[in-house]
Amino acid sequence: MIDAPRYAELAPPDRILMGPGPSDVHPRVLRAMSTPLIGHLDPAFLEIMDQVQALLRYTFRTGNQWTIPVSGTGSAAMEAAFTNLVEPGDTVLVPSNGYFGLRMAEMVRRAGGDPVPVAAPWGRPLDLEDVRAALAEHGPDVVAFVHAETSTGVLQPRVPELVAMAHDAGALVVADTVTSLGGVELEVDGWGLDVAYSGGQKCLSCPPGASPLTLGDAAMARIRERAEPMRSWYLDLSLLEHYWGDERSYHHTAPITNVYALREALRLVAEEGIEARWARHLRVAGALRAGLETMGLSPHADMAFWLPSLTTVRIPEGIDGKRVARRLLVEHGIEIAGGLGDLAGVVWRIGCMGHSARPANVMALLAALGGVIASEGGTVDQPAGLAAAAERLTPHWSGRVR
Numbered sequence: 001m002i003d004a005p006r007y008a009e010l011a012p013p014d015r016i017l018m019g020p021g022p023s024d025v026h027p028r029v030l031r032a033m034s035t036p037l038i039g040h041l042d043p044a045f046l047e048i049m050d051q052v053q054a055l056l057r058y059t060f061r062t063g064n065q066w067t068i069p070v071s072g073t074g075s076a077a078m079e080a081a082f083t084n085l086v087e088p089g090d091t092v093l094v095p096s097n098g099y100f101g102l103r104m105a106e107m108v109r110r111a112g113g114d115p116v117p118v119a120a121p122w123g124r125p126l127d128l129e130d131v132r133a134a135l136a137e138h139g140p141d142v143v144a145f146v147h148a149e150t151s152t153g154v155l156q157p158r159v160p161e162l163v164a165m166a167h168d169a170g171a172l173v174v175a176d177t178v179t180s181l182g183g184v185e186l187e188v189d190g191w192g193l194d195v196a197y198s199g200g201q202k203c204l205s206c207p208p209g210a211s212p213l214t215l216g217d218a219a220m221a222r223i224r225e226r227a228e229p230m231r232s233w234y235l236d237l238s239l240l241e242h243y244w245g246d247e248r249s250y251h252h253t254a255p256i257t258n259v260y261a262l263r264e265a266l267r268l269v270a271e272e273g274i275e276a277r278w279a280r281h282l283r284v285a286g287a288l289r290a291g292l293e294t295m296g297l298s299p300h301a302d303m304a305f306w307l308p309s310l311t312t313v314r315i316p317e318g319i320d321g322k323r324v325a326r327r328l329l330v331e332h333g334i335e336i337a338g339g340l341g342d343l344a345g346v347v348w349r350i351g352c353m354g355h356s357a358r359p360a361n362v363m364a365l366l367a368a369l370g371g372v373i374a375s376e377g378g379t380v381d382q383p384a385g386l387a388a389a390a391e392r393l394t395p396h397w398s399g400r401v402r
């Protein structure tokens with residue numbers, strides 16, 4: 001017997017999501033998700049698929065025919081990229097400076113490839129001279145890197161140079177754009193990226209479940225020329241081609257509601273304008289960073305390669321970082337996160353993504369964080385931090401954010 005009355009109707013607590021994802025979902029996206037299901041082969045749904053693809057191309061800044069949402073979270077799009085592109089015995093250069101670079105290497109290994117790491121410190125960008133040397137030494141088939149490292153708050157600069165270097169060495173380039181798509185400047189075609197994948201719940205502010213992936217002609221050609229079929233049936237793009245391509249034949253049932261959600265989230269991107277959206281992230285997150293710094297906290301990533309959608313800030317000496325994050329959640333309804341891997345216990349990770357990247361959220365977070373740190377015995381100047389942030393959020397403030 002089950003005690004049914006114990007399981008009341010779902011009523012999640014009110015939260016402001018300022019962690020590394022998920023971010024707050026726009027009410028219009030939630031509304032789209034409550035519209036009726038139709039069949040995934042219904043002509044009306046096929047039209048929705050076309051629209052999602054067009055909106056994704058706009059957001060990725062690409063003309064790639066092969067631009068689709070992969071069923072699953074960001075890691076599914078990531079795995080689709082690696083399992084399709086990498087053949088057993090392929091060498092894949094994986095320069096990495098954080099947790100998600102390590103995940104890439106693991107996926108390459110599982111796809112039968114030979115990942116060659118090029119390590120950079122967690123909190124610094126990749127060193128392009130190290131990458132150049134590794135390209136010459138290993139002659140890889142693929143180079144994979146994380147554009148926006150959510151574990152460290154580092155935005156990789158000089159991407160066009162990195163891509164040109166890899167192309168000159170005959171390698172295709174895969175970029176993890178999970179925390180950059182829809183939040184910070186990203187130019188798939190302009191930068192020459194061969195493959196880019198992302199997720200819904202970061203800067204697109206969509207629930208996780210349908211994850212953007214785009215591939216250029218060179219990458220698709222390589223996939224079509226594979227000597228042996230890839231090991232995953234579910235993520236095999238040569239099979240998915242029959243559903244997302246002209247044939248529209250059944251492969252697996254699309255996560256219809258997630259596709260609705262993504263469509264609405266991308267419509268919001270298009271209405272705002274992609275460049276205006278990048279500018280908003282820069283402005284709102286710039287206020288957050290300024291507020292934290294003025295309050296007396298130290299950002300972990302240098303301004304020169306700071307990632308607006310995710311700011312890492314060092315936990316002050318003598319403060320229990322986990323306890324502070326917990327109190328923020330319980331007492332203020334605000335979610336932030338601690339560090340991963342090398343940065344566990346060292347930093348807090350504060351997201352400023354999509355619909356969460358709003359002035360009121362930044363002010364609420366600074367007020368709450370400053371208050372909680374002070375009540376834990378830390379020294380912060382919360383009012384000064386709030387003033388610094390407010391100044392930058394004033395519409396006609398003309399100073400520099402970065």
Ligand SMILES: *Cc1c(COP(=O)(O)O)cnc(C)c1O
Pocket residue numbers: 021073074075076078100146148149150176178179199208
């Ligand atoms: C969140 C994230 C992922 C994984 O996405 P999931 O949706 O959690 O599967 C991959 N790469 C980066 C950089 C991320 O931030």
